[in-house]
Amino acid sequence: MDHIYNGMPARELGTEGWHKPWSGGNGGNCVEAMKLADGRVAVRQSADPEGPALIYTSNEIAAFILGAKSGQADFLLT
Secondary structure, eight states: OOOTTTEEEEEGGOOOOOOOOOOOSSTTTEEEEEEEESSSSSEETTTOSSSSEEEEEEHHHHHHHHHTTTTTTTGGGG
């Protein structure tokens, strides 16, 4: 992959390696994530796999996950 950037079309990252770590009985409203070769993480909306991919560093993903686990993202649910 020549140039991976935030907002790039997710299809340019390929179809293999995407996972739905946050799925369940939510009617198909899933987020998919892919770990990139350089350690960054791409995130896309499963309902729009051709849409944009948001690219995060491993530190950004870690901060988000740890914050969500500790309740710091609960405001997003209310």
